[in-house]
């Protein structure tokens with residue numbers, strides 16, 4: 609029996625939060641969120657050629673891979689239990705033009721990779737983006753006419769690209785170009801082409817962010833892009849607008865929603881999860897990855913610990929999964945237990 613009364617007893621009374629934290633078994637028992645390998649989607653970068661594994665300077669540990677190497681890497685990811693990948697191509701400069709017309713080439717790098725991956729690793733999901741930025745000479749996600757990204761013409765092209773990607777074997781179309789009406793138009797186009805079972809993961813709320821820098825190096829659009837994407841991406845200041853944008857995508861037939869970037873936008877993840885009965889994903893983007901890597905490489909943070917913490921925090925914020933360049937590393941760490 610304690611005979612001495614501490615000042616703090618008047619405040620805590622019988623309420624002691626630390627009772628539930630006192631031992632590892634107890635902490636495991638009351639843990640609310642968990643990260644598993646089933647939560648991970650791995651984005652990869654593709655280049656033409658064969659035998660190529662080309663490191664991306666601003667994303668240490670991430671490479672651009674030719675299709676043959678990508679197939680090997682994806683096999684490993686599938687063996688680790690990662691459910692899905694997302695592909696982004698670095699298209700040769702002389703194939704890029706004002707309208708991104710090469711996205712309509714049935715056998716382009718992206719579609720080649722999809723077909724090869726689905727053939728070699730049929731049990732992993734392939735998610736493909738239909739934004740035009742890897743294919744345009746100006747690095748914008750849509751068709752540029754007289755200084756403006758034209759909405760409806762871009763949507764027409766995106767729908768045709770989506771059908772070709774589905775033809776190549778893509779399981780989920782993920783449109784990231786934020787044009788109005790794209791989800792409904794893609795759904796319509798896919799269905800008319802007999803692709804009823806191909807899903808749509810909407811980049812429902814994609815913010816106009818500085819965190820995309822290393823990605824633009826990875827697909828070589830950094831040097832091409834003039835101006836910003838503020839006329840089609842969401843202003844980072846706006847949460848209510850983001851929810852409204854997602855609501856339209858839900859109405860138009862999105863199967864899943866995505867928030868991008870991730871960590872600075874956890875409030876949006878939470879709001880979407882509360883507002884809609886759809887799976888919500890976060891994209892931990894290239895700049896977030898680069899920050900963690902850079903600090904880790906300098907010995908300023910424990911990189912692996914911060915990686916796992918950030919991924920768990922997405923789960924706590926209501927996400928059903930995370931697109932992350934850490935997917936393979938995280939899956940390995942989860943497998944170790």
Ligand SMILES: NCc1[nH]cc(CCC(=O)O)c1CC(=O)O
Pocket residue numbers: 737739740741749784785819820821822823824837892893894895
């Ligand atoms: N459609 C554009 C696109 N597709 C993927 C990313 C970013 C991914 C990342 O940073 O990891 C972006 C953003 C942009 O360049 O504006």
